[in-house]
Amino acid sequence: MHDATAIPARRAFAPRYWGVHLLMVAAVVTCALLGRWQLGVWHGHRVDDAAAVTREPAVPLGDVLGRDAAFPSSGVGRPVVVTGTWDPTRTVYVANRESNGRTGYWATTPVVTSTGSAIPVVRGWTPSPRTAPPPPRGTAALVGILQPSEDTGSTDSDTHDAVVPELSTTALLPRAPYDLYGGYVVATDRSLPAAGTSAPTPGTAGLSRVTVERLPGADASTAIRNLLYAFQWWVFGGFAVFMWWRWLQEDVLGRRR
């Protein structure tokens, strides 16, 4: 075909083709959104899977973490039963904790267990140590989610006040007359597993609930089907553009492949 008689590109913008162009855009947008949706489903399943360990029945603390033991990876996020005595005098407030978009503190009080070692219990979130409820005293019995000690090396600007930058058992040891477990628990209001026991004393009254953040990662194969679906949708959207382009080039503008 002579260049002089070649169909000009602006023919592609003729009104008769607007419907097809619109159809292509609609197809691409639909595929992009469907792919995004499936990606979200995949991610949601993985988050759910990661939190599954926190829904298991609670076991005694000593079954998971020994008083002198290193923190086991299988203990992350596990519900454990903590029993002992509160030590309100060694309450600390862990700084820079987020809750519902606000920054505040975790009110943390150690519980001395029958082994003689104590484990810090994050009772809840408070906007300021001054307005926090007084720490509990007496017997403690609660179900808490086990977390490993935070050891990012943050320095405490004042080691004599009750505010600490992170919940690190190594940093708290100098303040305590007893040994500390290699981790801490986040208190929950769950009832104790043994039948016939009295109500738990988690010390959470007056404080906001803390969301457990350190959780085991989800298995790589979790919800892989949804990831494949997302990929399929995007491939399909891309192919729709390819088909539209080839139709435009060959059928509308007469340019043979």
Next chain:
Amino acid sequence: MSKLFPAYRVLALTVGVLLAFCSLVALPLKYLAADGSGAQHFGDQASIMWVAHGWVFIIYVAVSFLLWRQTRWSLPFAILVLLSGLIPLVIFYVERVVTRRIRAEHPELVHAGMDP
């Protein structure tokens, strides 16, 4: 591209069977069968075939597109062929129409591997 038309037919029938199975057997069993029954469990497990349908459908669309380039069908007919893999049972009818048209209008595509 002499294998194009046979490939189209195989893919069309495969897509048709997969979509019919997924939408008319697996889906109803999964959502309508009694909770926890063997039938419902089968429907749930069989839903993995949707993944197979998705991938075979993409290949079907690619092959149908190439066939369209060879046959110069109108745009509306081409879109019908492409989308017929998404409505249960429609593709079986469309495949018949495509086969009839190709045998009539493009016999060169039908005789795979034979010299003219």
